[in-house]
Amino acid sequence: MSQALHTASTGINAGQSHINVIANNVANINTTAFKAANMTFETLYSRNLSYGSAATKDGGGTNPKQIGLGVKVGGITRNFTSGEFISTGRDMDTMISGNGFYVVQDADGKQYYTRDGIFSCDSDGNIVTQSGMKVVATRTTYSNASSDKTLKVPKHLSAIVKGDPEIGNKKISELNNASITPGDIVATVTGTDADGNTVTKDVMLKVPDGDPTINAICQSFNDAIADAGIKGVSFNAANGAVSYTGTISFPNSELTNSNFLGQTGLNLQNPSEQINQVVSLNEMVNYNDKSGISLKSTTFDENGVLVATYDDGSVLTQFVDNTATIKWKYTTPEGVTITGDDVSANGASIQNSNFVMELATMVNEEGLVAINNNLWEWGPDVGEIFYGMAGELAFGTIETSGYEGANVDIAFELTNMISAQRMIQMNSRVFSTASSVMETLAYLGQ
Secondary structure, eight states: OHHHHHHHHHHHHHHHHHHHHHHHHTTTTTTTTTOOOEEEEEEEEEEEOOOOOOOOOOSBBOEEEEEOOOOOEEEEEEOHHHHOEEEOTTTTTTTEESSOOOEEEOTTTEEEEOOBBBOETTTTEEETTTOEEEEOOOOOSEESSSSEEEBOOSSSEEEEEOOOGGGGBBGGOOOSOOOOOOOEEEEEEEEEEEEEEEEEEEEEEEEEESSOBBHHHHHHHHHHHHHTBBBEEEEEETTTTTEEEEEEEEEOOOOOOHHHHHHHTTTTTTSSOOSSSEEEEEEEEOTTTTTTTEEEEEEEOOOOOEEEEEEESEEHHHHHHSOOOOOEEEETTTSSSGGGGGGEEEEHHHHHHOBBBBBEEEOOHHHHHEETTTTTEOOTTSSEEEETTTSSOOOOOOEEEEOOOOOHHHHHHHHHHHHHHHHHHHHHHHHHHHHHHHHHHHHHTT
């Protein structure tokens, strides 16, 4: 009879553990990106009264006779399905839509994982969690090793925009302030002939097909003028613009079908407008510098790339080119987007800035160990961890202006709570009944 007491006690203990798990789930219904836990049960050993026997030619077989010895906690698993998107309207609140964890690190450089995407920008420009941990930035779109860099945005910059001195070597597709199409242009050219006499002719200038360089376009124009026997007139490119020497006009003509004149401004004046610009970004030391700009706001795009807007309306961010290299992208207040090698970054403030958020995914996310502050740390059964940026390969995308809510199902938890409560009550009744029987036996023979 004492065995019934021990068996019932295992049911009471298991039921209490279940209520503890349920209580934690319910307590965290409003916790950012909380992942609910679920408990399962397993039987304990059974006491074998008989192992049973096989059938023979003279008689049938018998089944084993066993009495179970109770229940134990089989496992506590986490549900890693995404919670609902909770809109806040705050630019720095983010949610991973799909697979992945943010990677954050403490002051000692130890890294942790989290789905909590409520971030802010500290006084030094570091992107940090609510508990002050720095958000890690990726060095590549995909890797099996984490970066040692963190997200940082320069809070004060000096941005100097000027014409590209290497404009002649730029291809049409590489221009940042023009989109030139091939075709023909009618030009009225006034120069001198071989004898030194003044001559005026209509010349057909041609913007070559394909993706020519600006030098190639200028050479095409010059060849056409030379073929017309005119001297003293030529096109050239320097400081981001195209210009010409001599006298040229561009009469309206149905034969002109390239947009070159409109894109360069040559139909309005000479020299033309800048069709390619470069920018030099520097750490702002002199706060009276008229070229200085201060950070106004920050947000993230769907790939987890930080987008910084400055008080003059300019925007600084990064992008991944077709060689999977992370490069700068600067948009001037006038709306000209300058990218890649056309952006030079000088000074510790900008050189140490990283704008691409790192995400992590692992073979077995249920192997992560939960700690405080909505953080997870590595566990021995996690398996290999992969790192990269949002929107690439197995990683989810980033939603902004909100965060991920808890994935606790209240109806499911309340149902489990009732079940656990009845489990304890019924095992308590068994315990009480066994105790009464033992009490009755104690009085036998008196």
